[in-house]
Amino acid sequence: MLIYLPIAEVSVNAFLLLGLGGIVGILSGMFGVGGGFLMTPLLFFIGIPPAVAVATEANQIVASSFSGVLAHLRRKTVDIKMGLVLQAGGLVGSGLGIFVFNYLKSMGQVDLLVKIFYVVFLGAIGSLMFVESINTLRRTSKGRAAPKRRKHNWVHNLPFKMKFRVSGLYISVIPPLLVGMVVGVLAAIMGVGGGFIMVPAMIYLLGMPTKVVVGTSLFQIIFVTAFTTMLHATTNHTVDIALALLLLIGGVIGAQIGTRIGVKLKAEQLRILLAVMVLGVCVKLSFDLLLTPRELFVLGTAGGH
Amino acid sequence: MRFVYIALALLCLTMPARAEEIVLGLSQDEVAITATFEGSRILIFGAVKRDGTETAEGDLGVIITVSGPKAPITVRRKERRYGIWINADAVEVDSAPSYYSVSTSGPFESVLKGVEDLRYSITIPHAIRSVGATVEDSEAFTEALIRIRSDARLYSTFVGTVDLEEDTLFRTAINLPSNITEGNYEARIFLTRGGVVIDEYDTVIPVEKVGIERWLYRMAQDNAVLYGLMSLAIAVAAGWGASAAFAALRR
Numbered sequence: 001m002l003i004y005l006p007i008a009e010v011s012v013n014a015f016l017l018l019g020l021g022g023i024v025g026i027l028s029g030m031f032g033v034g035g036g037f038l039m040t041p042l043l044f045f046i047g048i049p050p051a052v053a054v055a056t057e058a059n060q061i062v063a064s065s066f067s068g069v070l071a072h073l074r075r076k077t078v079d080i081k082m083g084l085v086l087q088a089g090g091l092v093g094s095g096l097g098i099f100v101f102n103y104l105k106s107m108g109q110v111d112l113l114v115k116i117f118y119v120v121f122l123g124a125i126g127s128l129m130f131v132e133s134i135n136t137l138r139r140t141s142k143g144r145a146a147p148k149r150r151k152h153n154w155v156h157n158l159p160f161k162m163k164f165r166v167s168g169l170y171i172s173v174i175p176p177l178l179v180g181m182v183v184g185v186l187a188a189i190m191g192v193g194g195g196f197i198m199v200p201a202m203i204y205l206l207g208m209p210t211k212v213v214v215g216t217s218l219f220q221i222i223f224v225t226a227f228t229t230m231l232h233a234t235t236n237h238t239v240d241i242a243l244a245l246l247l248l249i250g251g252v253i254g255a256q257i258g259t260r261i262g263v264k265l266k267a268e269q270l271r272i273l274l275a276v277m278v279l280g281v282c283v284k285l286s287f288d289l290l291l292t293p294r295e296l297f298v299l300g301t302a303g304g305h
Numbered sequence: 306m307r308f309v310y311i312a313l314a315l316l317c318l319t320m321p322a323r324a325e326e327i328v329l330g331l332s333q334d335e336v337a338i339t340a341t342f343e344g345s346r347i348l349i350f351g352a353v354k355r356d357g358t359e360t361a362e363g364d365l366g367v368i369i370t371v372s373g374p375k376a377p378i379t380v381r382r383k384e385r386r387y388g389i390w391i392n393a394d395a396v397e398v399d400s401a402p403s404y405y406s407v408s409t410s411g412p413f414e415s416v417l418k419g420v421e422d423l424r425y426s427i428t429i430p431h432a433i434r435s436v437g438a439t440v441e442d443s444e445a446f447t448e449a450l451i452r453i454r455s456d457a458r459l460y461s462t463f464v465g466t467v468d469l470e471e472d473t474l475f476r477t478a479i480n481l482p483s484n485i486t487e488g489n490y491e492a493r494i495f496l497t498r499g500g501v502v503i504d505e506y507d508t509v510i511p512v513e514k515v516g517i518e519r520w521l522y523r524m525a526q527d528n529a530v531l532y533g534l535m536s537l538a539i540a541v542a543a544g545w546g547a548s549a550a551f552a553a554l555r556r
Binding site: 010069293 | 379392539
C-alpha cells in the first residue's frame with residue numbers, strides 16, 4: 001500500500017515503514033538506544049529527503065522510548081532520579097554542543113571530523129565492552145562468581161553525594177552530570193540521540209547495573225528527542241507526521257517486544273550484543289568513509305553549507 | 306527572464322502568419338496529490354489546424370515537454386583525500402526542473418535541429434540552466450544531476466511515443482511518477498517541420514496536494530508549534546497505547 005507523505009513529498013510503501021519501525025523498536029527496547037543511527041540511513045535509502053528523515057526520526061524515537069520506558073517502569077528498572085541528573089547535564093551539553101558545532105562549521109569540513117571522531121570512539125567503546133563481557137561470561141561459566149564490577153575509585157571520593165536507590169549507588173552527582181553533558185555535546189554534534197554513548201558510559205563510568213541502564217537511558221532519550229522534534233518542527237518544518245505515524249506504530253510494538261527479550265537475557269549477553277551493534281555501526285561508518293561510493297555526486301538544495 | 310519572452314513575442318510578430326497551428330486537449334487539467342497518490346497519467350492530445358496556405362518544407366514532427374517547478378540546486382562531488390571520501394567541489398546549477406519529460410513523434414535527428422533545441426531549451430541538458438560554473442569540467446556535474454534524477458524517474462526522454470496520425474492528429478500519455486512535488490507543471494507542445502519549430506503551444510497543469518495532505522502541510526508551515534506538539538502527543542499516546550495493550554495481553 002503506497003502512501004504519499006505530505007512533508008517528504010514522496011510515495012512509500014506503508015508496510016515497509018511499519019516493518020522498519022518494528023525492527024528499530026525492538027533494538028530500542030532491548031538496549032536502551034534510540035535507534036536513530038540505524039533508521040536514518042534506512043530512510044535515506046528508501047528515498048526520504050535527509051532533512052525530513054532526521055527530524056521525523058526524532059519524533060518516532062519519542063514514541064518507541066516512551067513505550068519502552070513504560071514497560072521498564074512496570075519492572076521497576078528505571079532510575080528516574082539518575083535519569084533527571086543525566087538530563088540536567090545533557091541540556092547543558094546540548095547547548096554547548098550546538099555552539100561547538102557552529103564553531104567547527106565555520107572552520108569547514110566539520111562533518112568529516114565528527115565522523116572520524118565517531119568511528120574511533122565507537123570502535124574503542126565497542127571493543128572494550130566486547131572483551132569485558134566475554135571475559136565476564138567466561139569466568140561465570142567456569143563456575144566462579146562474577147567479580148563485582150563496581151570498584152571503589154576516585155569517583156567515590158567526590159563531594160555532593162546522592163543516593164540513587166534503584167541503581168543501588170551512593171555517589172557524587174558530579175560524574176553523572178559530566179557524563180550527561182559529554183553525551184549531550186556529542187549528540188548535538190552528531191545529530192543523534194546519544195543512547196549509544198550513554199549506555200556504556202552508565203555501565204562502565206557510573207557503575208550502574210546493566211538492567212537499570214536500559215530503562216534509564218530510554219527515559220532520558222524521551223526528553224532529548226522530544227526537544228529535537230520541536231526544534232525541527234518549528235525551525236525547518238521537516239517533521240513528517242504521516243511518516244512518523246507509520247514508523248512509530250511499528251516502533252512502539254517493537255519496543256515492547258524488545259524489552260521482554262532484554263529481560264530474558266543475562267547482563268553479560270546484553271552487553272555483548274550491544275558491543276556487537278556498536279562495532280557494527282563503527283564498521284559501517286568507516287566503510288562510508290573508505291569505500292568508493294557508487295555515486296560520486298550528491299544533490300543538495302542551493303544555499304546550504 | 307521576462308525580456309526573453311518579449312524577444313520571443315517580437316520574433317513571432319516578425320514571422321509570417323503560421324500556416325499550421327496546434328489545437329490541444331488534456332485528459333485532466335490538474336493533478337491532485339492525495340494520501341494514496343501513486344502517480345498520475347495525463348493524456349495530451351491535439352490536432353494540427355491548417356489555414357490552407359502553403360506549408361513549410363520537411364516532415365512534420367511533434368515534441369511534448371512537461372516540466373515541474375524550477376529551482377536552483379547544488380551538486381557536490383566526492384573526492385578521495387588522505388584515503389577517505391569527502392565532499393570536495395560543488396557546482397550551483399542555476400535552475401533545474403523538479404520533473405522533466407520529453408516525448409517526441411520520432412528520432413531527434415528528424416524532428417529537431419540542434420539550433421532549435423538550443424533556442425527553445427527542449428532536451429533535458431538544455432532545460433537545465435547552469436552558467437558561471439567555476440569548477441573545471443562542470444558538465445560532469447550537470448550530467449550527474451541528470452543521471453541521478455533519471456534514476457529517480459524524474460527526468461525522462463521518450464523517443465517516438467507521440468502518435469502522429471495522418472500528419473494531423475497527435476496523442477501521447479505522460480506518466481507522472483509518485484515522487485513528484487507540488488507546483489505548476491508547464492506542458493509545452495512543439496510542432497516542427499524538417500526539425501524547425503513552426504508552432505508552440507504552452508499550458509499549465511497545476512499539481513496540488515488535497516485533503517489531509519494539504520491540511521497537514523499547511524499546518525506544518527503555518528502552525529509549526531502546534532504541529533510539533535501534535536506530533537509529540539501522537540508519539541506519547543502511541544507509546545502508552547502499545548504498553549497498555551501488551552500489559553493487557555499478559556494478564
